[in-house]
Amino acid sequence: MRKDHADLEARIEALLGDAAYSGHPLREALDSLWQYTSQQLTRLERVSHVSDEFQAMARERELGLIERYDRQVGRMSRAARISDLYQKMLQDLNRTLREASYRDPLTGLFNRRLLMDRLKEESLRAQRSGHGYVLALLDLDDFKGVNDAHGHDAGDRVLVETAGIMRGAMRDYDLCGRWGGEEFLVLLPDTRYAEGYEVLARVLAAIRQHPVRYGDRFLSVTASVGLAVYANGENYTDTLKRADRALYVAKRQGRDRLVDESELS
Amino acid sequence: MQGDSYPENPFELFGPVIRWVEEYLERDTRPLALELELLYLNTSSIRAMMEIFDLLESAHGRGRAVGVNWYYDRNNERVAELAEEFKEDCTFPFAILAR
Numbered sequence: 001m002r003k004d005h006a007d008l009e010a011r012i013e014a015l016l017g018d019a020a021y022s023g024h025p026l027r028e029a030l031d032s033l034w035q036y037t038s039q040q041l042t043r044l045e046r047v048s049h050v051s052d053e054f055q056a057m058a059r060e061r062e063l064g065l066i067e068r069y070d071r072q073v074g075r076m077s078r079a080a081r082i083s084d085l086y087q088k089m090l091q092d093l094n095r096t097l098r099e100a101s102y103r104d105p106l107t108g109l110f111n112r113r114l115l116m117d118r119l120k121e122e123s124l125r126a127q128r129s130g131h132g133y134v135l136a137l138l139d140l141d142d143f144k145g146v147n148d149a150h151g152h153d154a155g156d157r158v159l160v161e162t163a164g165i166m167r168g169a170m171r172d173y174d175l176c177g178r179w180g181g182e183e184f185l186v187l188l189p190d191t192r193y194a195e196g197y198e199v200l201a202r203v204l205a206a207i208r209q210h211p212v213r214y215g216d217r218f219l220s221v222t223a224s225v226g227l228a229v230y231a232n233g234e235n236y237t238d239t240l241k242r243a244d245r246a247l248y249v250a251k252r253q254g255r256d257r258l259v260d261e262s263e264l265s
Numbered sequence: 266m267q268g269d270s271y272p273e274n275p276f277e278l279f280g281p282v283i284r285w286v287e288e289y290l291e292r293d294t295r296p297l298a299l300e301l302e303l304l305y306l307n308t309s310s311i312r313a314m315m316e317i318f319d320l321l322e323s324a325h326g327r328g329r330a331v332g333v334n335w336y337y338d339r340n341n342e343r344v345a346e347l348a349e350e351f352k353e354d355c356t357f358p359f360a361i362l363a364r
Contacts, residue, residue, distance in 0.1 A: 075312070075315060078315065078350075078353075078354075079308060079311045079312050079315060080308070081350070082306075082311050082347060082350045082351070083307070083308040083311055085343075085346070085347055085350065086305060086306060086307075086311070086347065089305070089343045089344075089347070090305065092343070
């Protein structure tokens, strides 16, 4: 096609240039037509050139947008991933704090805060189900003597060992915590008096039979227990008071023994 | 920079910081060392830190001396892992140091 166009162009240029046709009306008409055609051609070329320019520009901009968009998406997903990791870290930290908030750091047993919460819960459960719980306060005998004779490290050792012995002598669902100082609280959920008595007697025997090793010494340890059964409908603080009074009686009767509330006068 | 970051308006807090880094890197020729001891960052703070690291990265590409020292408590390895995540795309010196 190009070749034909070029030939046509050459032929017309030749005809228009030939002096033999000058003055001929067809030559003039051809000349006008030829000029008009080339003007149109120039215009057309300009239009298509401009259009091409626009297309190229638009494409370039689009590429830039896609690139920028991809980069932003990449950043967002990285930020989201890092954010998820931070959340995970906070969650774990929370769990650790929660764990720490209800454990006694020395013995690893539950602390007084958790014991109080569980006492409230168990009291409500007992009221609903009609099955009471047994509550016991256990106090190490002559703990002050251990501290005085062997130092506080020895005292701590005794507390830690006793905690381990207690846990080992109880059932899985029994709850044991450090109530304060050398005093422990034992909560036996859904348990009758006889069963509870048996568990606590076992605990006392275990403590008595396992002297605590401190350095090259063995320190014999005993404990006294006051035991009370939750009476349906009462406030747990009343149960606690009876256990405390029973413990006092056990101490007064000579220690290393278990006294229950029925022995309260 | 140190501590936790969960600002209500992140642009108010980080806007000036980012602008400062940008301007310092543009106008000055001295090195820039970032000392960080960051613990918790919320999502917008993470975005802001990424933006700052991007500025450092491009300055590093232009041959500018930039660097980050991110300190963490050796009892909290998780912070080091998070710092690693930030470090991933950075080619400039980025040290994660236990304290």
